[in-house]
Amino acid sequence: MPESRLARQIATAVRHQRELHQLTQQALADLAGLSQGAVARIERGDRLPSLPVVERLFAALGRQLRVAVEPLDTHLDAALDALAERSLIERIEELGLDRMLDALGDLPYVLTGSSAALLQGAPLPVDAVEVAVRWCDSARLTGWLEEAYGQRWNARWEEWGGRRLEPEEPGEHRWRTRYGELRARMCDELPEPVEVRHGGRSYPVEPLARVEVADPGAADLLRRHRQRLALSWAGGETRAGCETRAGSAG
Incomplete structure (x- = not known):
């Protein structure tokens, strides 16, 4: 992963x-134990801070840094292209979204993260249903x-089980259930949702602008998708202009 991207992701996570x-x-x-200027530079993503500094920042916030790997850019682009070619209905069924939401019943929630992005037409990979849930609904x-x-x-231990189910217990808010995998972002108040309808069903989803603020990983993929769309459109306009000029010359 290029340093500039990693610095940007750390900046977004610290600020959030x-x-x-x-x-x-x-x-x-x-x-x-840092200066205000140091925090400002880190949040701007000017350069990649040292790991001890990043760990101190997250520790001060009661958080810790987790390292993950992802495909190289070319493989990631191919994966995004493949997802863009699939129908939304097919991807909703593959995720088991409706089955999970039906099972949740009257538990108040708002779809967030990649699940929200999917329902708003973004070709992001989604391997779990992601929701925001209020702390007062934890029980x-x-x-x-x-x-x-x-x-x-x-x-x-990188395995399922061995931890208490309650969201108040330390650990990621991520559970495997009989209906599939559920990930929750616990919050004091649910984010203001927008209503998205597909196949005769209405879904309360977090707007993409808020998804980008709350989920650095999804934000990076959305930014990459938009940049590639912009390049594709620019390339198409250039080719069209060349063809028009060639036709005029003939």
Whole structure:
């Protein structure tokens, strides 16, 4: 992954977590033992900070850095192109989205992350249903997970099970259930949704602009998709212009 992209992703994650905790840059700097200027530079993504500095920042926010790998750019582009060619209905059925939402019943939620992006036409990879759930509904979510034979993801051992189901317990908010995988973003208030309709069904989804703020991974893929669309359109206009001029010359 190019350094510029990694710096941008860290910048987005730090800024998002700081804003979630309602801290100023100076307040976060004080907690992490850094200067306000250092926090500002990191959030701008000017350059890649050292790992100890990043770990101090996230520790001050009660978070920790997790490293993951992804396909090389060329493979990622091919995957996005393949997803763009598939129908939305087919992808919804493959995800088991309606089955999961029907099972959730009257639990208040808003679809977020890649699930929200999918329903708004973005060709992002989606391997789990992602929802926002209020902390005040945590007990209801836990009860539902018990009935759905849920297993909590254990990032330390990279396996399902071995952790308590309750969202209040440390660990990723990620569960495997009889209806598929569910990932939750716990929040005090649900994000203001927009209504998206497909196949006669209505879905409450987080707008793409908010998805990009809350999910750095989805934001990076959305940015990449838009850049490639812009290049494709620009290339098409250039070719069309050349063909028009060639026809005029004839």
